[in-house]
Amino acid sequence: xxxxxxxxxxxxxxxxxxxxxxxxxxxxxxxxxxxxxxxxxxxxxxxxxxxxxxxxxxxxxxxxxxxxxxxxxxxxxxxxxxxxxxxxxxxxxxxxxxxxxxxxxxxxxxxxxxxxxxxxxxxxxxxxxxxxxxxxxxxxxxxxxxxxxxxxxxxxxxxxxxxxxxxxxxxxxxxxxxxxxxxxxxxxxxxxxxxxxxxxxxxxxxxxxxxxxxxxxxxxxxxxxxxxxxxxxxxxxxxxxxxxxxxxxxxxxxxxxxxxxxxxxxxxxxxxxxxxxxxxxxxxxxxxxxxxxxxxxxxxxxxxxxxxxxxxxxxxxxxxxxxxxxxxxxxxxxxxxxxxxxxxxxxxxxxxxxxxxxxxxxxxxxxxxxxxxxxxxxxxxxxxxx
Numbered sequence: 001x002x003x004x005x006x007x008x009x010x011x012x013x014x015x016x017x018x019x020x021x022x023x024x025x026x027x028x029x030x031x032x033x034x035x036x037x038x039x040x041x042x043x044x045x046x047x048x049x050x051x052x053x054x055x056x057x058x059x060x061x062x063x064x065x066x067x068x069x070x071x072x073x074x075x076x077x078x079x080x081x082x083x084x085x086x087x088x089x090x091x092x093x094x095x096x097x098x099x100x101x102x103x104x105x106x107x108x109x110x111x112x113x114x115x116x117x118x119x120x121x122x123x124x125x126x127x128x129x130x131x132x133x134x135x136x137x138x139x140x141x142x143x144x145x146x147x148x149x150x151x152x153x154x155x156x157x158x159x160x161x162x163x164x165x166x167x168x169x170x171x172x173x174x175x176x177x178x179x180x181x182x183x184x185x186x187x188x189x190x191x192x193x194x195x196x197x198x199x200x201x202x203x204x205x206x207x208x209x210x211x212x213x214x215x216x217x218x219x220x221x222x223x224x225x226x227x228x229x230x231x232x233x234x235x236x237x238x239x240x241x242x243x244x245x246x247x248x249x250x251x252x253x254x255x256x257x258x259x260x261x262x263x264x265x266x267x268x269x270x271x272x273x274x275x276x277x278x279x280x281x282x283x284x285x286x287x288x289x290x291x292x293x294x295x296x297x298x299x300x301x302x303x304x305x306x307x308x309x310x311x312x313x314x315x316x317x318x319x320x321x322x323x324x325x326x327x328x329x330x331x332x333x334x335x336x337x338x339x340x341x342x343x344x345x346x347x348x349x350x351x352x353x354x355x356x357x358x359x360x361x362x363x364x365x366x367x368x369x370x371x372x373x374x375x376x377x378x379x380x381x382x383x384x385x386x
Contacts (some may be wrong), residue, residue: 004029005300010053011075012041014346014356015276018284018292019045019072024352026296032067033059034075038349041074045262056082063091070094070299074275077150095202095252098298099274102250105149105313109246110273117245119269122261123188133170136186145187146219148173155354157187157220180233189314190268192261196229198278199242199291201307202257203298207247209240210287211293211309214367215279221354224374225279226314226367238267238340245264246272253297278356279315285342285361286313310323311363316378320351324385327351329358330381338377340364 004027010018014339020041028381032045035053042048047066051058063071063086071083072094080101080179087097090113102108107126113119126149127133146203147171148156156176160169173184195217199210212230215222232237241260245267250256257277259270280291288308289297291376297304318329325341327350335343341362348357362373 005069006066007070007072007299008033008063008066009041009045010059010071010078010173010268010318012039012045012048013074014040014348014359015278015292015301016041016074017044017279017346018075018277018382019295022296023292023300026300028296028300031068033062033210034179036349040348052054053078055079059083060086072299073100073276075134076138076273078104079184082364095250095254095256095274099250100250103272105183105276106147106271107149107183110185112249112271113241113246113269117249119242119245120266120346121269122190125186127186128183130170133184134166137166137169140186140188143189144188146173147185147187148176149183151184160186162294171259190261190263192268194229194262196231196239196260197225197263197277198243198258198260198270199238199277199280199283199294200247200258201298201304202247202251202253202256202292203303203304204253207244207305208281208304208307209243209289210307212236212239213279213282222279222317223319224316224371225282225373226312226316227282228309228312228367230367235262235267242267242269243246243272250274253298255291255299257291263376271274278317281317281344281359282313283317284344284362285363312365312367312370313361313363314367314374315362316358316360316374317376318360318381318383320355320357320383321353322351322383323349323353323383324383326386327357327383328386330382330384334380335360335377338362338373340370340381341373341377343377343381351383 011030017040032041032048083097133328173322197213206365211228215225257273261268364370
């Protein structure tokens with residue numbers, strides 16, 4: 001009988017689904033865990049569990065029951081204190097339990113990057129109460145960026161442009177955060193020319209970098225990404241320095257999504273995810289190894305060969321506008337008629353306003369043409385009630 005390794009995925013969204021597919025291609029047994037039933041990765045896993053992801057006792061219970069070789073977080077909102085204990089007891093958390101805990105909220109990773117590593121970041125302040133928040137915003141000045149410390153897919157982010165926006169920005173952060181009455185970060189507004197994701201892989205044979213991925217966000221959630229993003233040699237060198245420094249500090253093996261701001265003369269660290277990144281969905285069609293294949297190879301201890309950009313490409317996610325219990329996605333046939341285009345339907349059980357339900361992926365001879373094609377494909381897709 002084939003002896004396999006077992007991966008337990010904590011968080012089972014569309015990115016986790018691609019991770020498990022890649023793992024199964026290498027003969028790995030897979031277990032998916034999330035807070036809701038029928039999550040995308042559960043649909044391809046060998047087994048799955050539905051639990052409160054912040055319940056440390058329940059998380060420990062299923063880990064001790066399944067005894068996975070690798071515990072692979074896919075989301076931030078986890079019982080990370082329990083993961084630290086489990087790691088101390090000999091369980092292997094990817095990339096490390098410390099990395100999962102530090103990146104669970106924006107405070108730990110921002111302080112690590114700025115105060116310990118001395119990396120360039122936007123200025124920042126934190127607030128626990130509305131009164132502290134008002135004071136911090138006034139001290140930071142307008143405009144400034146408001147984010148809950150713990151959120152997913154950019155939920156809860158906004159820009160405070162003047163005094164009359166303060167209350168609304170606070171409410172947006174409270175509604176979008178993963179915990180009630182959560183702490184918020186108030187950031188200096190950086191007038192950047194562009195923002196990128198530099199996918200960084202730590203593996204048995206060292207640190208590797210993918211070609212930079214450009215992206216556009218609205219309210220903190222990406223609406224388009226493309227690869228490669230045009231950068232100068234100096235910008236690329238500085239971006240790799242920043243990404244290498246932060247991922248070396250976090251340690252472990254796996255793929256990290258390092259978000260950076262580019263200005264005319266500077267590169268700023270923004271955030272890091274110790275797992276595949278949503279903007280990196282584009283690598284499903286652009287690289288010899290997607291970000292998901294790279295992540296799985298790295299965490300299994302396999303070497304990473306040269307990462308080759310095969311073709312320029314772009315991605316455009318389809319988002320729902322309403323909350324629907326019964327829905328369907330229309331226009332797939334027309335979207336697939338766009339040259340060199342693929343569509344991935346995530347298969348989420350219900351929709352929510354702003355929730356990503358599918359993605360259009362296009363390649364072409366240039367980034368500009370790939371972006372146009374991805375937009376044409378997206379325009380054919382729709383989420384409708386069924």
